Amino acid sequence: MKIALQSLAANKLRAILTLIGVIIGVATVITVVSIINGMNDYVAREINSIGTTTFIIDKYGMITSEEEWIEAQKRKKITFADMKAIERYCPHCDLLSGSVYTRRRVKLGDKYLSDVDIVGTDENYIEVSDIDIDYGRGFIESDVKHNRTVAIVGPEVVENLLSGLDPIGKNIKVHDYFLRIIGVGKKRGSFLGMNKDNWVALPRTTFEKYFGSRRSVEIRIKAPDLLSMQLAQDETRMILRSRRGVKYNQEDDFGIYTAEAGMVLFRSFSAAAFFAMIGISSIALVVGGIVIMNIMLVSVTERTREVGIRKAIGAKRRDILWQFLVESVTLAAAGGLIGVLLGVILAGLVSELTPLPASVKGWSIVVGIAISSAVGIFFGVFPAVKAARLNPIEALRYE
């Protein structure tokens, strides 16, 4: 052990150059695993924010390709009448809320924001969405019934148009129409670069009056508990299929989205990324391993005479084997350690400098060092066996 370390210390520069492959391999593993982990935590939090007992019905469902998107465009829109029918015929649907969306310019005095998300919705919206009221009030039934010109706004809107003022009671202009602010939503931050606080909600009746009623409705449904969740979805599906005339052998022409389904989809993406990463880093590790094997073979040749001396004074094959194996494993593990440090730094930089989150997990560090040590063993065995098998007489004569 000590013998092996001494010889490594004597060749520092060469050792470090040798390790670049392993360093890159391990650094890749750590960085990518950290990013994927960070993404997992982040996306999981986001997806689960809609809650485990809520599901969302819309015309599109989860779109993962352009063909699906084009196909989904052709579907019939979902209407408020559909929502009313579900409300009536679905016994396990506790709470329903229907929303329509558009994007408009929002103005107050001479300040304005373009491209604000405008939501036409109802009194249950706050309950079934991940939006909370920070101050003021939410919608009530009569706001919707009498198409009142009231609005709840996101904190971003307040910050940009009403900073320093009390927003409640102020009139903002959405497109061409004035709305009185009755409530402000809590800050939600951004998700993958999308701002989630830049919105204005108004009663859906008011929305339809101003912006038309041709949009497809997104229905959010809350089941009373986790057990009723599947039943509520099944009932909703039956009602919508019959209302939309879907034949028994046809697929749904609408989408049901749950947090669970979202997680399944996301996991399949992150698993793909994970395997791609394993592919890349294993190439780097194999290259790194071959470089280590090469340098160890050179080292064995260079030190043939040393091996001869050691054997002459009583080193057994096992002793020589261990010496070179410990050397290559130490070399590779040192590379692994440097790679881990580099990976941690890279992961830190990524989460600092880009919207991608990254969180370094303890197990990935352990795995990084374990993998590099394994590379050291695997690629060190051949040179070490070669050294151990040297004939002492020939080795002593070697110049």
Next chain:
Amino acid sequence: MLIKTVDLWKTYTVGTETIHAVQGVSVEIEKGEYVAIMGPSGSGKSTLMNLIGCLDSPTRGEYHLNGRRVSAMSDDELAYIRNKEIGFVFQTFNLLPRASALHNVELPLIYNGTSSGERIRKAKEALKTVDLEDRMTHRPNELSGGQRQRVALARALVNNPALILADEPTGNLDTATGAEIMELFGRLHREGNTIIIVTHERDIAIYADRIFYLRDGKVEKEEDVRHIKNSGN
């Protein structure tokens, strides 16, 4: 009897040619003897030394060292014998260039599991025997040829072996330094060590008590030279 060989043969095949380097050597050497093996190059003396030093196994014949039948041993058993029973001194010193004198002397003890403290104590003692205790931390390239050979001798002595085997120990040294080293061998012999020196120089061989002359792989003659040494000095 420390060494006993019976009809020892060593045959090599180089390409299609078969070389009989050692052809039926039978020698007996007692404990505490000082023996030289002499012969011109190609006489098979290096091969015989390798056989006696347990670096190689004979093709045929028997070799007993210190009561053990060495000729049938495996590589690792031979390594054990080399470690315990034999101390080598080479023409080219064969020290580890990057290690200190002390570490070089310690080396044989590492391979028989001696504890670190005991190793250092024994290595220092061995260096003292060869009068190099003040050069312990020096590396071989910081030492003169004579000093290097004395480090090698200390290494050979450190395990208290049954036999010190020296292959042309003065071959890389000037005459005066060579004589110093031979004096040292003489002293070690008087202290009770068994020494075998392989050389092609009669001037060196006569330091021993007995000379085996080797030619074409056979012991040509044997000569007692004690009277020369006694009358010479």
